[in-house]
Amino acid sequence: MQLKPETGTVRRRLIAASCTLLTASSARAQEIAKLLADIEKTDWHLDSALAYYHEDGRIMAVEPVVNLSRDYGDGGRIGLNFTFDALSGSSPNGALPSRAPQTFASPSAKSLSTARHTYTTGPGQLPVDPNYSDARVAVGGEWQLPLTRLTRTSVGGKFSYEDDFLSASVDASIEHDFNQKNTTVSVGVSDENDQLHPIGGTPVPGSDYLLFEKTGHKSKNGVGTLLGVTQVMNRHWLAELNLSADRFTGYLNDPYKIISVLDGSGGMTGYLYENRPDARTRRSVYLDNRVGWNRASAALSLRYMTDDWGVRSKTAQLRVRLWLDGKNQYVEPTLRWYRQTAADFYTPWISSLAGQGPAYASSDSRLGAFRALTYGVKYGMKLDERTGRTGSEFSIRAEYYRQTVENAVAAPGALQGLDLYPGLQAFLIQVGFSY
Amino acid sequence: MKLRVWFVLAVSCGTALASGCGSLGVKPWQRDLLSRQDMQLSGNSVDDAIDDHLYFSKEASSGGRSFGGGGCGCN
Numbered sequence: 001m002q003l004k005p006e007t008g009t010v011r012r013r014l015i016a017a018s019c020t021l022l023t024a025s026s027a028r029a030q031e032i033a034k035l036l037a038d039i040e041k042t043d044w045h046l047d048s049a050l051a052y053y054h055e056d057g058r059i060m061a062v063e064p065v066v067n068l069s070r071d072y073g074d075g076g077r078i079g080l081n082f083t084f085d086a087l088s089g090s091s092p093n094g095a096l097p098s099r100a101p102q103t104f105a106s107p108s109a110k111s112l113s114t115a116r117h118t119y120t121t122g123p124g125q126l127p128v129d130p131n132y133s134d135a136r137v138a139v140g141g142e143w144q145l146p147l148t149r150l151t152r153t154s155v156g157g158k159f160s161y162e163d164d165f166l167s168a169s170v171d172a173s174i175e176h177d178f179n180q181k182n183t184t185v186s187v188g189v190s191d192e193n194d195q196l197h198p199i200g201g202t203p204v205p206g207s208d209y210l211l212f213e214k215t216g217h218k219s220k221n222g223v224g225t226l227l228g229v230t231q232v233m234n235r236h237w238l239a240e241l242n243l244s245a246d247r248f249t250g251y252l253n254d255p256y257k258i259i260s261v262l263d264g265s266g267g268m269t270g271y272l273y274e275n276r277p278d279a280r281t282r283r284s285v286y287l288d289n290r291v292g293w294n295r296a297s298a299a300l301s302l303r304y305m306t307d308d309w310g311v312r313s314k315t316a317q318l319r320v321r322l323w324l325d326g327k328n329q330y331v332e333p334t335l336r337w338y339r340q341t342a343a344d345f346y347t348p349w350i351s352s353l354a355g356q357g358p359a360y361a362s363s364d365s366r367l368g369a370f371r372a373l374t375y376g377v378k379y380g381m382k383l384d385e386r387t388g389r390t391g392s393e394f395s396i397r398a399e400y401y402r403q404t405v406e407n408a409v410a411a412p413g414a415l416q417g418l419d420l421y422p423g424l425q426a427f428l429i430q431v432g433f434s435y
Numbered sequence: 436m437k438l439r440v441w442f443v444l445a446v447s448c449g450t451a452l453a454s455g456c457g458s459l460g461v462k463p464w465q466r467d468l469l470s471r472q473d474m475q476l477s478g479n480s481v482d483d484a485i486d487d488h489l490y491f492s493k494e495a496s497s498g499g500r501s502f503g504g505g506g507c508g509c510n
Contacts, residue, residue: 047480047481048481049481049482049485051485053489063485063488065481065484065485067480067481067484081484083484083488085488156502169502171502179459179460180460180462180463181463182459182460182461183459183460188502190502224498224502226501226502230476231459231460232459232460232461232466232469233459233460234459234460234461235461235465235466235467235468235469236468238469238474238476240476242499242500242501244498244499246498282496282498284496284498284499285499286499286500288476288500290469290473290474290475290476292468292469292471292473292474293468294468297471297473297474299479301500303496303499305496305498305499307495309495311495311496313494313495313496315496315499319479321473330473338490338494338496340494340495340496343495366493366494366495367495372493372494378482391472397482401489401493403493424493426493428485428489430482430485432481432482
């Protein structure tokens with residue numbers, strides 16, 4: 001559903017209408033109206049932000065984002081976006097803390113003894129690769145085209161590049177308005193292809209970490225579909241319901257994640273590379289709402305997602321915008337709650353007593369059971385009068401994110417008393433500018 | 436099974452929305468609040484993109500609002 005934002009269009013048309021009334025020459029007023037409309041139609045709108053993200057004791061990232069959009073007024077629209085990420089710091093490698101020091105090789109190594117770069121984790125500490133760094137460049141575009149007065153189609157594409165990862169995706173959708181444009185139904189499909197070129201090669205899933213069995217590059221492919229209904233409920237309330245499903249096949253492992261192998265007393269006997277299934281199907285139900293009043297508005301979204309790996313998640317997010325100073329400034333507190341169950345093959349460690357290891361296994365905490373809370377606040381200041389352009393704004397946003405592990409398995413023998421599930425704490429600072 | 440229940444609920448809601456649209460909605464001149472930038476579903480596109488990337492890299496679930504893609508190798 002594309003509702004026209006409150007821009008200077010109305011104001012300019014009112015000015016033009018006033019001209020029509022106030023001047024004897026209606027032809028002259030029409031010229032003015034046409035000129036203003038042309039200016040409005042040819043304007044590009046800029047949305048930009050610079051985000052700084054920092055995890056407690058782990059990675060930090062700096063992410064500039066630039067979105068450019070041009071609205072043609074007849075339902076046509078072009079959108080372009082550019083994102084750059086620079087990440088550095090320490091990233092968990094999946095192994096558990098131990099009572100003894102643990103030494104690992106950097107991903108490019110061919111063996112532990114000949115590795116040019118190794119890192120050692122002290123007793124009781126979570127093993128993290130302290131030399132993690134990565135950079136990502138992502139560009140995307142979307143073109144929406146009116147087919148009829150009530151029907152629009154859009155096509156889009158995204159491309160993302162990292163040293164060890166390349167992703168390209170395309171999507172297409174069509175939407176139709178009903179009921180005096182109070183109801184919009186949309187359906188879309190997407191296709192994604194990812195190429196993985198892990199540093200040092202792609203580990204053989206489930207292989208012994210110390211054998212460094214690695215192969216060439218791998219790929220994964222995904223297709224998705226999305227069905228959406230947007231409904232104006234009343235003058236104050238807009239709702240959207242989306243059903244989506246996607247399926248990815250191919251190499252779905254994190255090539256840098258390993259799993260500790262423990263004996264019966266909790267002693268570390270080795271490490272295996274993780275091994276995930278080579279297909280994953282996800283389905284989700286997503287409900288989004290906007291509720292507005294004269295001096296405030298609220299955005300409430302709910303999502304339920306499940307997949308055939310056994311992960312089920314629930315998400316609820318609330319943003320409340322409070323307008324101040326005659327709607328020239330606003331404050332927007334945010335609260336997000338998230339909870340997920342563990343994947344069927346998630347395991348913090350593998351027991352050496354089990355003989356042949358499990359068919360699939362990953363100790364990646366992102367596949368474990370946890371809940372997460374995000375608290376945040378955003379402040380925005382309208383700059384329309386200063387820049388002379390509607391939609392101009394400066395904003396600053398701060399968020400705090402905390403993950404807490406649930407259903408943790410008790411530590412065996414020697415590992416009792418160690419913090420095997422430290423969770424995650426992070427904060428985000430973002431400065432934005434729109435013009 | 437649980438998903439099936441959710442889907443049935445969601446489809447029912449969608450059908451109810453579609454069939455009940457006659458009594459829902461507003462007239463064109465009643466869209467003053469709905470046309471505000473903060474009432475647009477995609478009105479926070481930059482914030483949403485940054486949040487989606489953050490949660491995509493830290494949680495097992497992502498998407499729902501729109502198509503993903505162009506993500507990172509962080510699984």
